[in-house]
Ligand SMILES: Nc1ncnc2c1ncn2[C@@H]1O[C@H](COP(=O)(O)OP(=O)(O)OP(=O)(O)O)[C@@H](O)[C@H]1O
């Protein structure tokens with residue numbers, strides 16, 4: 560359904576994405592996961608025909624995005640990072656206007672339908688300019704859904720939404736994902752895990768890993784860390800911990816606590832609990848600390864450094880927090 564080959568984009572001399580290759584099948588929901596500046600928006604803008612690549616090709620539904628851009632526009636819905644909206648129109652007017660641009664039949668009925676889908680039906684007569692950020696985001700989503708596109712390209716669909724709306728929008732994406740092909744970008748790993756069948760992780764303009772959500776989850780579970788806190792000097796306990804099979808690295812956190820990494824797939828906590836008590840210490844805390852996205856990226860990029868495909872030019876970019 561979406562086939563991306565050797566896609567590269569340079570802004571002046573800065574290479575934002577470098578030789579991307581991936582495909583997405585009909586009915587798949589794929590997460591495009593990466594830190595700030597990774598190249599997600601750049602890729603999605605190219606896919607949606609917003610700007611041309613420097614080199615490489617994209618086919619959507621069998622149509623080349625450059626040669627057949629009109630056909631592509633018909634079958635994709637795009638939620639851009641910043642949704643262009645007309646503040647002086649009512650929601651209904653705005654969607655009606657977009658529907659006319661798209662030459663949708665029975666436009667008014669369809670506008671009502673999409674407003675309902677994103678739970679904005681009671682705002683229909685209100686002004687776009689008076690919407691909250693999250694509502695604006697949902698209106699953007701409504702606009703993307705208007706023409707019942709086969710493919711949805713959603714650039715950070717849940718950014719700026721409150722927790723209740725996040726759940727709603729995720730459910731909505733899962734729902735439309737049953738009939739549509741969806742590519743959505745996010746910084747949030749759990750979001751990708753909840754919504755997507757498959758994840759592409761992009762960093763510094765390159766895809767560093769691509770896997771099903773289930774596999775990725777297993778890999779990340781393997782990277783689990785555990786925090787141990789005892790009454791007493793942790794220093795005295797380190798030799799005991801070192802002898803426990805399945806414990807890899809030990810990182811003392813304070814006088815009485817240590818964090819350790821475990822072998823993938825192994826739960827060492829029962830053994831740790833026994834050993835601590837046998838060694839005469841009181842066990843105060845023993846809990847998994849999940850790795851942050853940052854750490855996961857660090858780990859994945861470190862894994863990849865040795866791989867030959869990363870030897871090419873990589874854009875050096877200090878990722879900025881929003
Ligand atoms: N119009 C532009 N002109 C020049 N450089 C740009 C432009 N747009 C993006 N870039 C650069 O391209 C790189 C990728 O940016 P992009 O917006 O695609 O990242 P992103 O993954 O969407 O990040 P974020 O999570 O912050 O939205 C960055 O180094 C960025 O500074």
Ligand SMILES: [Mg+2]
Pocket residue numbers: 599600601640714
């Ligand atoms: Mg972006």
